[in-house]
Amino acid sequence: MTARTCLSIILAAGEGTRMKSALPKVLHPIAGLPMVAHVAAAAKAAGTGDLALVVGHGAEAVNKAAEKFIPGATTFVQEKRLGTADAVLAARGAISTGYDDLLVLFGDTPLIEAEALVAARAKLAEGAAVAVLGFRTDKPTGYGRLIVQDDSLVAIREEKDCSEEEKKITFCNSGVMAIAGSHALALLDAVGNANAKGEYYLTDIVGIAAEQGLGTVAVEAGFESALGVNNRAELAGAEAIWQRRRRHEAMLSGVTLIAPETVFFSHDTEIGADTLIEPNVWFGPGVTVAQGAKIHAFSHIEGTKVGPGCDIGPFARLRPGADLKTKAKVGNFCEVKKAVVEEGAKVNHLTYIGDARIGAGANIGAGTITCNYDGYSKFFTDIGKGAFIGSNSALVAPIAIGDGAYVASGSVVTENVPDDALAFGRARQKTLPGKARELRARRAEAAGKTP
Incomplete structure (x- = not known):
């Protein structure tokens, strides 16, 4: 069977005023990676072939990121904020190329899981025209409700429009949708703006599809997967x-x-089996740790390769470019930057090694x-094998x-030291x-005191 093609459209045009930041909301990081990039990674993991990014506020910064x-x-600009359906249609050029599946995602939902997107796509493969991701919560206030009848999603009802009975529904709308590519443009173009805000709402395509006799379903995802970030x-x-989640995986x-609760990973941290990590350790981007290493308490590591059996810390700082080979040791209150510490070498106490090789x-x-x-x-400083x-x-x-x-x-x-030589660079003691x-x-006399 030929694999289904998929386009993911990530909506990233919101201003994010509640973040109170000059940085566009979707660029605020989780584990060192912009939120929107987390969403893109989930889309790729769900089988997305192409990505369309719809930008608005801070377009230049978002494009650069x-x-x-x-x-x-591929980036598209939503010139005016006229609603979510309008934002999706900003990517009309990509949609019209023709895909089996269309995923509509939001750049401020960094915890979205690929498994949920795969499940939504599976419903399209089974014949649905629209599949909406929903979640269950015992505190549904503020969320749109998913109205389901006989396994079909018949409407998405905003809370202000819900009846008292509908407000009791705990199955809520995440906003994430999968749309059959063959129906996508027709459904989106049919959305009107006859509402109080005069905006084009993506949620309206559920009712439009149902009126046309097309299949509309809800797919349940975990609450965390649908969690949006606004402040x-x-x-x-x-x-x-x-x-x-990452600690548990590790x-x-x-x-x-x-x-575990005191250890912090970055999005790309790689830790080998049988590594021991003590409390209060922080991993910045670009860290790989091979098996059997020991990372002692209060160490700060970024942009570093740690080889098998290495011993780090406590209170060590490894900066970008640090490369520790097998069984190297970097001890307490040491800093290493852009330096190779070769096999079995020891940098034990209160030391700075930068732009160097330690043999x-x-x-x-x-x-x-x-x-x-x-x-x-x-x-550069070059220190030879077995030097002391x-x-x-x-x-x-x-x-x-x-x-x-x-x-x-x-x-x-200040001068090179030959192999096996002994160097003194200090004044003679007297x-x-x-x-x-x-x-x-x-x-004591000068100070008026008794010696």
Whole structure:
């Protein structure tokens, strides 16, 4: 059987005034990814071939984000806000191309699940002209009700138009629809605006289809899947739901989370089995962690590759470009940026490593810093295999420390150190017997105190 073609239209033209933000509502992130991109990902997972994005307010910003996060989407502009049916028809050029299925989605519903969209498409394959996603709630106030008779959806009734009996219905409209491509334009063009607001409502196509004897059905989805975001409080609520889902997935895939509610993932975080994650760990975008790693408490990781068996933290910060190979160690209060830490190398305490390579088995002492920036440009530090860098050393880049080299504690190293060489970069110590007593006496006298 030939696979059914599908176009998803994501409505992203709303101004989102309740967000009280200069950023268009659909670009506010959940797990580091704009809400609209979450919707697009669900549509793709449901078998969508092409995506149409209908924009309005903040069109330029939304288009720019689409290029990055939703590659291949075609954008259309809704010039005036004349209702949801009008917004869908802004993508007439895409609809008229001809698809078996049409999905209408909303850019502010980031928790929509692909399974629900697949179920709606399945109803179209069975012959329905319109399939509406609905959800059940014991608090239906404010939602449109789905009126179902004999397994057919006969109407979507806004609450203000509901009878007292209809207000008791707990099956509510999510707004998401699947429409048979062969009927889509005819149904949409038949929508009128004879209402108080003079707008063209997408929900009207249910009644229009029913009047024409076309099949109209409701498909039940979970309440969370249909959850829309209109303000910052709801954004935080959606983030919490997304994180809860992701933590659950991680644990079922073999990851140990000691305090799951304190660990935060990004949309693209990848964690290998048998990884242990302690409390209060934050993963930014672009992190992959191989199996068997340990991420200790209060670590902050983004744009990083963590190899098998690595040991991170506590209180470690791994910034973009950090690349830790097998069994590397980055300990407490260390920061690594744009640097490779090779197999078995250790960066244990109170250390900054930036724009560098740490060779396999090397040991970096506490308080070491790579001085990689002169105020204008960044420079590279190369530390060889098995090198030992003593505590409180400053390595002034560009510089190379050879294999097996040893840098004495407290050194400021400004010249390359050959393989197996010992480097001192500090002043010679001088000890003056009795001078401490004399110094205390002078200072006490100056301060008018008894030594």
